[in-house]
Amino acid sequence: MDLNISVELTSAKKQKPEIDQLSFGKYFTDHMFIMDYDAGKGWHDPRIIPYQPISLDPAAKVFHYGQTVFEGMKAYKTAEGRILMFRPYKNLQRLNRSNARLSIPALDENVIMEALRKLVLVDEEWIPDEQGTSLYIRPFVIATQATLGVSPSEQYHFMIILSPVGSYYAEGINPVSIFVESEYVRAVTGGVGNAKTGGNYAAGLKAQQEATDKGYSQVLWLDGVHRKYIEEVGSMNVFFKVGGKVITPALNGSILDGVTRDSVIQLLRYWDIEVEERAISINELVEAYRNGTLEEAFGTGTAAVISPIGELNWQGDKLALNEGRTGPLSAKIYDFMTGIQRGTLEDPFGWVVKL
Numbered sequence: 200m201d202l203n204i205s206v207e208l209t210s211a212k213k214q215k216p217e218i219d220q221l222s223f224g225k226y227f228t229d230h231m232f233i234m235d236y237d238a239g240k241g242w243h244d245p246r247i248i249p250y251q252p253i254s255l256d257p258a259a260k261v262f263h264y265g266q267t268v269f270e271g272m273k274a275y276k277t278a279e280g281r282i283l284m285f286r287p288y289k290n291l292q293r294l295n296r297s298n299a300r301l302s303i304p305a306l307d308e309n310v311i312m313e314a315l316r317k318l319v320l321v322d323e324e325w326i327p328d329e330q331g332t333s334l335y336i337r338p339f340v341i342a343t344q345a346t347l348g349v350s351p352s353e354q355y356h357f358m359i360i361l362s363p364v365g366s367y368y369a370e371g372i373n374p375v376s377i378f379v380e381s382e383y384v385r386a387v388t389g390g391v392g393n394a395k396t397g398g399n400y401a402a403g404l405k406a407q408q409e410a411t412d413k414g415y416s417q418v419l420w421l422d423g424v425h426r427k428y429i430e431e432v433g434s435m436n437v438f439f440k441v442g443g444k445v446i447t448p449a450l451n452g453s454i455l456d457g458v459t460r461d462s463v464i465q466l467l468r469y470w471d472i473e474v475e476e477r478a479i480s481i482n483e484l485v486e487a488y489r490n491g492t493l494e495e496a497f498g499t500g501t502a503a504v505i506s507p508i509g510e511l512n513w514q515g516d517k518l519a520l521n522e523g524r525t526g527p528l529s530a531k532i533y534d535f536m537t538g539i540q541r542g543t544l545e546d547p548f549g550w551v552v553k554l
C-alpha cells in the first residue's frame with residue numbers, strides 16, 4: 200500500500216468552540232483523512248483534506264445493508280504539550296477484526312497509524328488540554344458501491360474524523376442508573392455483537408429510548424439465548440466486585456472486546472486483585488446483592504473510561520450499589536487510567552504512545 204499520504208490544508212480555518220461548549224462529538228476539526236478501495240486496485244489515494252461533506256450515490260450499499268465498521272479512540276495533550284494516545288494498535292487490530300466479520304477488505308494497520316498521527320498533528324491546535332478533555336478520534340469504513348444486490352461491496356471509503364470532547368463528568372465522576380433489559384436483546388453469538396458496527400447500535404436504540412423514558416441512562420443487556428447472562432452496558436463492558444473479587448463477562452462472541460476492559464483486567468491483576476472472566480447470571484448478582492456481597496459495579500469504555508453504576512433496575516427491583524455512590528475501587532481505577540492516559544502518572548505497561 201502507498202504510504203505517501205498527501206495533505207491539502209484548508210484555506211478557511213473554523214472558529215474553535217469554547218471548552219465548556221464541547222460535550223461529545225458535536226464539533227469537528229479542520230481536516231479529515233480519506234482513502235478509497237476499489238476491487239482489483241486495493242486501498243489507494245490516502246489523503247488529508249479539509250473537513251467536508253462527501254457525495255455518495257443513493258444506491259451505495261452502506262445505506263441499504265449497513266456494511267460499515269468504526270472505531271473510537273482518544274488523543275490527549277499533556278501539560279508539557281506532548282500528544283499521547285492509549286494503546287492505538289489495539290483499536291486498529293480490532294478494526295480489522297470488525298472488517299473481517301463484515302466482509303470488508305483489511306486495512307494496513309501501519310498505514311492507518313501513520314494517517315492518524317499525521318491527521319492529529321495537522322489539527323494539533325484542536326486538542327483541548329483541560330482536565331478531562333481530549334480529542335476523540337473516529338476511524339470508520341463505509342461500503343460505497345452503487346448496486347442493490349446483496350453482496351460485499353467492491354468499493355469503500357475509509358475515513359478518520361476528529362472531535363474535541365469535553366469532560367465526560369462535568370461535576371466529577373458520578374454513578375449512573377442502569378435498566379436491566381429483559382425484552383430486547385442486543386446480539387447473539389455467531390452474529391455481529393463482537394464487531395464494532397453500526398447495526399448493533401441501531402438495534403439497541405429502542406431499548407435505550409425506553410430506558411431513558413423511565414429515567415435510566417443506559418441498559419444492561421442480557422444474553423439473547425437464555426435471557427439471563429450479563430452481556431454489556433450500552434457501549435461499555437461491565438464489571439462487578441463481589442465478595443472482594445472482580446468478575447466480568449467472558450468474551451463469548453456476542454460482546455465487544457473493549458480495550459478499556461482488557462486494560463482494567465491487566466491493571467487489577469497488577470494490583471493483585473483477583474479477576475474472573477466468566478458467565479455471570481443476573482440471578483447471581485441479585486443473590487449477591489441480597490446477601491450483601493455485591494460491593495461495586497462499573498462500566499468501561501473509551502468515552503467515559505470508568506462509569507460507576509449506582510443503581511440496577513431488575514424487573515422493578517431497584518438494587519442500590521455502594522449506596523448509590525462511586526465505589527473506592529471504581530475511583531481508584533479511574534484515577535490510575537486517566538492519570539497514565541494524560542501523562543501525569545507513570546505507565547508501567549507501555550500502553551501510552553507519544554505521537
Ligand SMILES: *Cc1c(COP(=O)(O)O)cnc(C)c1O
Pocket residue numbers: 271395431433434435436455456457458459460499500501502
Ligand atoms: C466501543 C465499545 C465498547 C468499549 O470498547 P473500548 O475499546 O473500551 O472503548 C464496549 N461495548 C461496545 C458495544 C462498544 O461499541
